[in-house]
Amino acid sequence: MSAMDLTLERPRVKSSELLLTNARIVTETEVFTGTLKVQKGLISAMDRGNSRAPGAQDCQGAYLIPGLVELHTDNLEKHFSPRPGVVWPSHPAVLTHDAHIVSSGITTVFDALSVGDVIDDSNRLQHLRTLIDALAETRKAGMLRADHLLHLRCEVSFGETLQLFEDLVDHPLLQLVSVMDHTPGQRQFVREDKYRQYYQGKHGLNDSEMDTFTRNRKESARLHSDHNRRAIVAICQARGIPLASHDDATLDHVVESAGFGMCIAEFPTTLEAAKASHDHGLRVLMGAPNIVRGGSHSGNIAAAELASAGVLDILSSDYYPASMLDAAFRLACMEDNSYSLAQAIATVTTTPARCANLHDRGVIEPGKRADLVLVEPRGQLPVIHNVWRNGDRVY
Incomplete structure (x- = not known):
């Protein structure tokens, strides 16, 4: 790989919006089933209960935790x-x-x-x-x-x-x-x-x-x-x-x-x-x-x-x-x-x-970076489904 290739800036294309629902959201103090909205890389809203909005991703009860x-x-x-x-x-x-x-x-x-x-x-x-x-x-x-x-x-x-x-x-x-x-x-x-x-x-x-x-x-x-x-x-x-x-x-x-x-x-x-x-x-x-x-x-x-x-x-x-x-x-x-x-x-x-x-970062609340992990415990083993950084899916 050449030095020229390394120095080229290739910014990630930011997702305009991400809506995650039916997730067990882990905040700093509690865990509840709810919906999380992400806009421009930041958490914009967090609500209890599920959403039927078009484009909402059903997390099927998995835990949503901070990155x-x-x-x-x-x-x-x-x-x-x-x-x-x-x-x-x-x-x-x-x-x-x-x-x-x-x-x-x-x-x-x-x-x-x-x-x-x-x-x-x-x-x-x-x-x-x-x-x-x-x-x-x-x-x-x-x-x-x-x-x-x-x-x-x-x-x-x-x-x-x-x-x-x-x-x-x-x-x-x-x-x-x-x-x-x-x-x-x-x-x-x-x-x-x-x-x-x-x-x-x-x-x-x-x-x-x-x-x-x-x-x-x-x-x-x-x-x-x-x-x-x-x-x-x-x-x-x-x-x-x-x-x-x-x-x-x-x-x-x-x-x-x-x-x-x-x-x-x-x-x-x-x-x-x-x-x-x-x-x-x-x-x-x-x-x-x-x-x-x-x-x-x-x-x-x-x-x-x-x-x-x-x-x-x-x-x-x-x-x-x-x-x-x-x-x-x-x-x-x-x-x-x-x-x-x-x-x-x-x-x-x-x-x-x-x-x-x-x-x-480090906490799920409005205004913080949307660094997130969707994880499902299988017995004692946590299995990671998705990882987002600044609202972009990276895994």
Whole structure:
């Protein structure tokens, strides 16, 4: 595909009007059977009861929910590097990722790209700018069905992270930044056996190589983590970019995150940290795969336990896009928490949108964007029939 092809603007033809009836409409507070009218990409009316107007689409009692808002997924990186040593052409990788996202009911996605890594000269470092450019180019050309924004995940223990971040912070797609520290013995990997298991499997290290790797990571964290964290936070505060903590495990971690003005607590690893985050006004984000699988792959707190405590605010697909909608419906069906279907759906729509300062979407009400998903539960499995973005059908 030529550069000329990519830069051509091909705006979608907007549907003048969309009328959906006999749908179980999920609002921020309730579920009712009704009719939804869309004009010029916005929800223009919402009424209880069914319509017999010509052209009305009969939803046959399926649920109509807001388009999902995903704050943290590394799905783009997986499509760009589908196997170790394999680098896929960047623009096709973005398009395939986009199709995967939309087919999962996600209409707004924050593509989470890593700034810094635990491995020197990794694919993430070599190709970071390539992925960002491909994302921006396909978006500008009108080739993407979901609304793609940028989330930079900053590995503060890596020596070059701050310089890399400073080079990217003014990118127009950047709307969320998280600070993370994957040093062994703390946060996500407080259990070093889990750290060894994960990285030996990921990078094929023998025991001696793993010992050296662990020592080097601890030394790098000692030299860089605190300075990089404070500098990145200060830059984001000056620009008004929403901030997220990552893998907070202790009360001290949470107090520091709250002091930095962070609005989201990504993947707290303990109940203590999740409760404290909630008390300090941070919205607690957990991985949807944690709900679907019944626990954390790292041996940390189960998301269901946070739901039982009433401190689970946002679900993210993390590494598996289809998990997001699945987890929301499972959350509403669990007997040991108080989440209604409306509250469960809000964890993947309303709350993440508001945390990211996207106040034009994430809820079904007049005047909001017509980002919508028509979904029918089959047992515990939600089956997506249609997805609309700005009133246009994209799936």
